[in-house]
Amino acid sequence: MAMKPVYKIALAFASAWAVCAAPAAIAQQSIPQDDPQPARIDPDQLQAVDPSRFQLEDFTRLRPVIQDTRERDPRLAIINWAEAAEDRRRDLAEYREQLSTRDDAAGLSRAPAQGPLPQLAERSRANIRPVHMPVLLPGAGPQALTTRPGGEPGLMLMTRAYFYDASWHEDGVSVHVGGSRLINHRGNDVARAAGLNRGRGGDGYRIVTNESGLTADFSRYGAAYTVTVECASASDPRCADEAYLRALLDRLIVAGGNPEGEG
């Protein structure tokens, strides 16, 4: 049966709304700007976390990333959640492998000395869950951590919907790991990206000395990350060469992140 013109018009309006307005509304509802309180995480508390209970459910709802930029917010980088989920599965598998090779009775409840420390991710789930990007954190050794030089025991984790910061101090070195999914400025075209990427190595890291230490910046899964070490002493070798910083980079794990509401 042929439709009357008035129904055609109404249907056209409805279709247009479905295409344009509905995704925007869904996006606004599904990516809230949560403001969790900063968490101070005492390393001693982490030992009580049972590593056999690490969860992957944050990533079970993943679907293939749709590289369609027409409806996305241009201020948000596109996240490759599938790649992040695969990295997380690999990290946890390696960690469990390390645990299985330990033969002491406490092995199942204590982190390997230099291995990744997923207990941190587990302990800070409430802070990580609102973050709509993969949260990278380094596995930390069982050293005494403080929130800053001379500060309280533990490390600080501060999160928002599109960025996060983790920072701590360890034996004269201040460490910060952070990430952001926001795109505040963009190059005019890809051909001109070379200038913005000046100094970046083949491994994707741009390691930069500064007045008090070293910073590595890199893009992963589409988001921007930085790892910075700062030393109280100008003669501290950990800020004089890249070895210490690269060891931190090698120990980064996907601690979590929330792909909810994204295709």
Add this chain to the structure above:
Amino acid sequence: MSYARDAVLAAIVAVAGGAALILYPAEDRAEDPPGPPREETPETPAEEPEDPPAEEPEEPAPPPVAEDEAGAEFAYDPPGELTELDFRTGVETPGFSGAGFDGSANFDRTYVFAPDIVWPLAERGFPNSQVYRPGGYQSAGGQCDVSNYAYPWQDNFCETRGHSNAFCQSGTGHQGQDIRPASCTPVTGGEHRAVAVADGYISNIGSISVWLRDTQSGRTYWYMHLDHWESCGDPATLSQAQCNSGGLTSICSGNGLDVEVGDEVSKGDPIGVVSDWFGIGWDAGAGRCAWRPTTDHLHFEIHDTVSPDGLTAASMRVPPYTSLVTAYLDRLSADPALYPEWEEADY
């Protein structure tokens, strides 16, 4: 002649004179003022009416100025122009302190990366070089030289350093903007506070720097050389091993800052006191651990996210000078005409 005839003639003359006075009054009875006789002006024929004479051109209104709290007129050198004056010789040489950010294919040198920040000090201040001006190791004189605490401002992002910087022409250079506070406290005493340039939280307190995460834009600002400790002992008591690792926390105590990690702050909230703090270091020549103070200043950096391809985010230090000029004009409630026509980032 008879007396009667004379009386009649006299009466006629009197009446005629009176009538003449009534019928032909004098047009101007006012007496001439004392002094020289007035100059007769020759009569001129009536002229055609002329256009009114042109008025004297009005003096143009003085250009508006922005004055700080000390009554000094704010002035600044253009972004990307570094100091060229060698204070040791008095000679200006292009490139003396390096080559500033001169714009790129992606961003003009006047691009304002952070147009919404406020001025990072509680009082007025003077962005300029700490190395190439008096008191610096590439200059002469002392840091309290009056010329260091005066306008115009000077950009020193990209000033010669060995640190990598993608915005600099050479690929290396100073990664922030150095700012002297309102006065040189080693001479004047007192203290000058750094304040939050945006609403956000303190995301990191390192040994030298304090970081503020802007919760609106996601940018991070570095404040370096604030006074981190309430009190410190003598670093010479530290062994070389202690000096090169965590020894500082054994001789210093108490948080000298106004903030702790994780604190939420609003624009203008105090962060800490501007100082010469730069930690410690092993002095191989003297064989002991020593302070390594810098000049009294705030080193301020803006870390922002830039996308080379429009899809992927990357973190970078960006030029702060234009954002600081804009913030300072805001602080001085400057006339809109004083704002340069710079492209501002749209958030």
